[in-house]
Amino acid sequence: MSNTWCDSLPGQVVAHAGLSNRYGSVVTIWLANTPVVIISGYQALKDTMIGLGEEFSGRAVYPLLMKSTYGYGVLSTSGHRWKEMRRFTLMTLKNFGMGRRSIEERVREEAENLVEMFKKCEGSAFSPADMLFNALNNVICSIVFGHRFEIEDPQFKSLLRTVNTYFTVLSSPLGQIYNVFPRLVSLFPGKHHQLFKDLEEAREYCKREAQARMNTLDPSCPQDFIEAFVLKMKEERDNPDTEYNFDNLVSVVWNMFSAGTETTSSTIRYALLLMMKHQDIQERVQQEIDEVVGQDRWPSVEDRQNLPYTDAVIHEIQRYMDLAPIAVPHKMMCDTEYSGYIIPKGVMVFPLLSSVLIDPKLWKNPNCFDPENFLDAVGRFQKNDAFVVFGMGKRACLGEALARIELFIFFTSLLQHFTFKATVPPEELDTTPKDCSFGRIPRTYECYAIPRK
Numbered sequence: 001m002s003n004t005w006c007d008s009l010p011g012q013v014v015a016h017a018g019l020s021n022r023y024g025s026v027v028t029i030w031l032a033n034t035p036v037v038i039i040s041g042y043q044a045l046k047d048t049m050i051g052l053g054e055e056f057s058g059r060a061v062y063p064l065l066m067k068s069t070y071g072y073g074v075l076s077t078s079g080h081r082w083k084e085m086r087r088f089t090l091m092t093l094k095n096f097g098m099g100r101r102s103i104e105e106r107v108r109e110e111a112e113n114l115v116e117m118f119k120k121c122e123g124s125a126f127s128p129a130d131m132l133f134n135a136l137n138n139v140i141c142s143i144v145f146g147h148r149f150e151i152e153d154p155q156f157k158s159l160l161r162t163v164n165t166y167f168t169v170l171s172s173p174l175g176q177i178y179n180v181f182p183r184l185v186s187l188f189p190g191k192h193h194q195l196f197k198d199l200e201e202a203r204e205y206c207k208r209e210a211q212a213r214m215n216t217l218d219p220s221c222p223q224d225f226i227e228a229f230v231l232k233m234k235e236e237r238d239n240p241d242t243e244y245n246f247d248n249l250v251s252v253v254w255n256m257f258s259a260g261t262e263t264t265s266s267t268i269r270y271a272l273l274l275m276m277k278h279q280d281i282q283e284r285v286q287q288e289i290d291e292v293v294g295q296d297r298w299p300s301v302e303d304r305q306n307l308p309y310t311d312a313v314i315h316e317i318q319r320y321m322d323l324a325p326i327a328v329p330h331k332m333m334c335d336t337e338y339s340g341y342i343i344p345k346g347v348m349v350f351p352l353l354s355s356v357l358i359d360p361k362l363w364k365n366p367n368c369f370d371p372e373n374f375l376d377a378v379g380r381f382q383k384n385d386a387f388v389v390f391g392m393g394k395r396a397c398l399g400e401a402l403a404r405i406e407l408f409i410f411f412t413s414l415l416q417h418f419t420f421k422a423t424v425p426p427e428e429l430d431t432t433p434k435d436c437s438f439g440r441i442p443r444t445y446e447c448y449a450i451p452r453k
């Protein structure tokens with residue numbers, strides 16, 4: 001089939017899936033001297049992450065994660081603190097969605113800027129990686145600080161460098177060794193020292209922004225995430241047990257930057273790569289956008305329901321990419337019995353999302369890139385509960401709604417304005433993902449963005 005593509009899954013995932021095929025949906029492996037329980041398959045993940053959601057809701061913490069958040073925030077915390085920060089963050093993101101300047105407007109502003117940047121490449125070959133990363137970072141800036149930054153702004157450059165170095169160190173052998181022997185690795189020179197300095201600066205900047213708003217804030221109308229948090233800090237100032245303090249604020253902000261930029265920018269990079277490989281799919285998406293949106297206005301989230309093929313392609317990109325094969329590792333909150341085993345409190349758990357995303361019982365064509373996986377017999381978009389790329393249950397991605405808006409608006413705006421072509425014949429394009437410690441990302445590439453009007 002012309003619009004499908006098959007190749008092998010990364011070794012790590014195959015190894016885990018192989019273990020599960022042989023030993024069942026609950027398997028223990030040992031990473032050095034640490035036991036890790038791997039849960040695989042849709043039913044087992046539903047039973048544990050949803051049915052026993054509270055018990056499986058803890059977060060396993062690595063030294064690098066600890067070094068960036070000091071045990072505060074939402075991504076790397078467990079129990080009461082996590083619940084409070086998660087509830088507040090979800091609610092605030094939702095309120096912005098409905099409020100004055102909607103999340104969609106902020107996303108669209110960035111997508112429009114990105115289109116202008118791509119136009120400046122004037123049809124010559126370029127790597128879209130940095131421009132995409134900057135744009136997705138700016139969306140988070142707009143939500144957190146209330147405004148976007150110009151690319152040359154020194155503060156923005158410093159934030160970008162911090163997020164970038166964080167992922168470089170996290171994915172490097174150095175980062176992995178640091179996670180096992182943090183004290184020892186701290187004694188040696190390397191990029192991690194610069195990262196720790198940059199992280200401190202980013203935290204200080206965020207704290208300064210919050211302090212500046214303490215006296216100027218209009219309580220009836222918080223304009224951004226920091227203002228909403230500062231307002232809550234003021235409301236709770238007489239509560240000695242409050243979680244609304246500067247430590248939690250700066251760590252939640254860092255969580256949004258670290259979890260919400262590389263994920264979405266890598267997905268769009270992967271999307272463009274797959275469109276270059278499958279020109280027929282790219283043309284069909286463009287045709288649908290032309291018919292429904294045209295060329296005279298920008299796409300909006302409301303268009304999604306009238307763009308079933310495009311919607312199916314975006315879902316299939318995410319399913320096929322399998323960005324976070326083991327989600328973000330969990331930790332047991334208490335001794336728990338499941339499937340005849342007692343899983344002890346504190347044990348690390350990997351929810352093997354990959355096992356659901358490639359299960360032949362759940363997908364028409366699981367091992368290939370095929371939008372038909374999300375279409376019914378008459379071409380309507382078809383939801384599938386096995387689409388678990390954002391995780392399942394209480395710890396599932398809290399940026400899912402934002403990510404879905406970003407992916408839709410960026411993808412449709414880019415394909416409305418450009419046709420993407422590779423610098424090599426499509427059959428020579430390597431679309432196998434690169435494994436890095438936090439997930440699967442596309443290989444670096446150059447492309448042509450040929451204007452459509």
Ligand code: HEM
Nearest residue numbers: 074075259260263324327328390391395396397398399403
């Ligand atoms: C393509 C985009 C994205 C994907 C595929 C994705 C996927 C995930 C996954 C698999 C998890 C872990 C679930 C688990 O532990 O079981 C997660 C957690 C998280 N994500 Fe996302 N994510 C994306 C974008 C975003 C964005 C834009 C934000 C920005 C706010 C974000 C913020 C978070 C946070 C804060 C957590 C931790 C939640 C918690 O621990 O309670 N993510 N995401």
